[in-house]
Amino acid sequence: MGSFEALGLNPWIVKQCQMVGIENATPIQKECIPQVLAGKDCIGCAKTGSGKTLAFALPLLQVLSEDPYGIFALVLTPTRELAYQIADQFQIMGKPIGLRQCVIVGGMDMMRQGMELSKRPHVVISTPGRLYDHLGSCATFTLKKIKFLVIDEADRILSGDFDEQLKRIFEALPEQRQNLLFSATMTDTLDKVRKVAKKEMFLHETK
Numbered sequence: 001m002g003s004f005e006a007l008g009l010n011p012w013i014v015k016q017c018q019m020v021g022i023e024n025a026t027p028i029q030k031e032c033i034p035q036v037l038a039g040k041d042c043i044g045c046a047k048t049g050s051g052k053t054l055a056f057a058l059p060l061l062q063v064l065s066e067d068p069y070g071i072f073a074l075v076l077t078p079t080r081e082l083a084y085q086i087a088d089q090f091q092i093m094g095k096p097i098g099l100r101q102c103v104i105v106g107g108m109d110m111m112r113q114g115m116e117l118s119k120r121p122h123v124v125i126s127t128p129g130r131l132y133d134h135l136g137s138c139a140t141f142t143l144k145k146i147k148f149l150v151i152d153e154a155d156r157i158l159s160g161d162f163d164e165q166l167k168r169i170f171e172a173l174p175e176q177r178q179n180l181l182f183s184a185t186m187t188d189t190l191d192k193v194r195k196v197a198k199k200e201m202f203l204h205e206t207k
């Protein structure tokens, strides 16, 4: 049995991984995927390039495939480039289930993004600033039913620079949700992270 299957992922995801030459899970993926599938919050800490994106994207896609419902997940990441990188991986892996995703970042037309958001994407991948703008400008746009909040590069997102936007964004989220935080470094931001999650946290260090 391949290592992804052993983590509890369905055959269609394992096949999709194989298609792009990914056979064995990285340590952070081994730690996090079963936790996410079990419905738990998760803090994943592993160095850059260790496969953190698929550590959240794969289990999230599996849960989505079993219960598609409105905007399902919000992924926050600090930069436009990272948002597109994450979107690429979601797109490839989510193809078999017809994943609809939407990238909401600065420098693009607000109206066009508003249109994309109105098409009921499953996953919204966004930088905090632009998401904040949409929450303020569009009355019908809601994140109240998301099941997953993913904070990628959590140390940067929670460094303080985005606090004003985050306050508004967190107000727009439901209390009940699964929180998945990923970071290359996780030091003094940890307290803040715990506050964000408000729930039981699991710390996976694979450095």
Ligand code: ADP
Binding pocket: 021, 022, 023, 024, 025, 026, 029, 046, 047, 048, 049, 050, 051, 052, 053, 054, 085
């Ligand atoms: P980071 O931990 O910095 O977020 P990424 O998730 O962007 O790293 O992954 C870095 C690269 O590794 C990507 O190109 C991704 O496709 C690849 N990758 C992810 N998981 C695996 C795996 N299990 N085996 C081989 N390559 C992988």
Ligand code: MG
Binding pocket: 052, 053, 152, 153
């Ligand atoms: Mg990353």
